[in-house]
Amino acid sequence: MQQIHVRKDAIGEAELVESDPGELGEGALRLAVESFSVTSNNVTYAVVGDDFGYWNFFPAPGDKGIVPMWGHARVVESNHPEFSVGERVYGYLPMATHLDVLPGKVSASGFTDMAEHRQPMSPIYNQYSRLAADPEHDPAREGERMIFGPLFKTGFLIEYFFRSEDWFGASQLILTSASSKTAMGLASVAKHRSPQVKRIGLTSAGNVEFVKASDLYDTVVAYDDVGSIATETSVSVDFAGNSGLLKAIHTHLGEALKYSCLVGVTHIEERAGGTEDIPGPAPTLFFAPDHAVALFKSVGPEEASTMLAESWRAFLADAGDNVTIERRRGLAAARDVFVAMVGGKVDPAKGIVIEP
Numbered sequence: 001m002q003q004i005h006v007r008k009d010a011i012g013e014a015e016l017v018e019s020d021p022g023e024l025g026e027g028a029l030r031l032a033v034e035s036f037s038v039t040s041n042n043v044t045y046a047v048v049g050d051d052f053g054y055w056n057f058f059p060a061p062g063d064k065g066i067v068p069m070w071g072h073a074r075v076v077e078s079n080h081p082e083f084s085v086g087e088r089v090y091g092y093l094p095m096a097t098h099l100d101v102l103p104g105k106v107s108a109s110g111f112t113d114m115a116e117h118r119q120p121m122s123p124i125y126n127q128y129s130r131l132a133a134d135p136e137h138d139p140a141r142e143g144e145r146m147i148f149g150p151l152f153k154t155g156f157l158i159e160y161f162f163r164s165e166d167w168f169g170a171s172q173l174i175l176t177s178a179s180s181k182t183a184m185g186l187a188s189v190a191k192h193r194s195p196q197v198k199r200i201g202l203t204s205a206g207n208v209e210f211v212k213a214s215d216l217y218d219t220v221v222a223y224d225d226v227g228s229i230a231t232e233t234s235v236s237v238d239f240a241g242n243s244g245l246l247k248a249i250h251t252h253l254g255e256a257l258k259y260s261c262l263v264g265v266t267h268i269e270e271r272a273g274g275t276e277d278i279p280g281p282a283p284t285l286f287f288a289p290d291h292a293v294a295l296f297k298s299v300g301p302e303e304a305s306t307m308l309a310e311s312w313r314a315f316l317a318d319a320g321d322n323v324t325i326e327r328r329r330g331l332a333a334a335r336d337v338f339v340a341m342v343g344g345k346v347d348p349a350k351g352i353v354i355e356p
Helices: 040-047 139-164 181-193 205-214 223-228 243-256 288-299 301-319 331-342
Strands: 002-007 010-018 029-038 068-078 088-094 098-101 110-113 127-130 172-175 198-203 219-222 234-238 257-262 324-329 350-355
Touching (some): 040 068, 040 139, 068 139, 139 288, 139 324, 139 350, 181 301, 198 223, 219 223, 223 243, 243 257, 324 331, 331 350
Antiparallel strands (some): 068 088, 088 127
């Protein structure tokens, strides 16, 4: 078994290690990881790993951690009567070649990993889909699901939250890191479900043309041109984690800014710096798993799944072809891509899929 171990206090340092997976436990499955995507979302998991328990899903020794990924795996050994070798699943996986899970709450469409160390964390991350009976599974779109799926769902939940609050009376939505996949997901859902709210995408000068070409935003603005944004009632969603940019948005909009939402960090080197002295509303962190649970309680799992599926199909039509999927073989490639992303070297026009 191979794993990528990342230093928790210096996530740009990562190493490939080999270990013996040991004997498979009673009632457990051994999964061989087939594929996973590496996105800015995974970098966020590492940045806030201690605060939100992301390091706890797949433990590593000492000051090291294993970054969670979303992807596909197949059963290569089974001590569970309801699972056969060869069955494929989709869900939360380590940056590794193998994972042992302990299935519980088993149904035709999925199961929950009941491993004791995973129970304190959000149940959203412990659920696995059995692909043979998974309504979301499309063999032709496995790459898009890994790259966009988790990020899209976060965008969907942000839009649902704002819509539930009548957008706090805002007429425009401002998104930083507009080329990021989560921002594109939010922009697509807002375009279809809340078309009355203008979508303003903020991005680096080098990404302006890519973001414009996505056709997901009413206006695209470079980071150094925040002052050109109309001072209308607004809500902002910051995906960048750049405290200077966030302050500029708050300072420019002042009282016109009705809600400030923080999601992830795509500019890690600039995430430092407080937000205590900025004008306007206090920036509030958006934790998607809590909002997912709230959605399912509010409308029920069937309606929530229908809403998600409708918006997912619309998103694929909007943006599914904007990103070229690049497949790389070997776990060492995952380490290299992750380290590059930590350093901010991300091409928004590419989606990286690793096949360990």
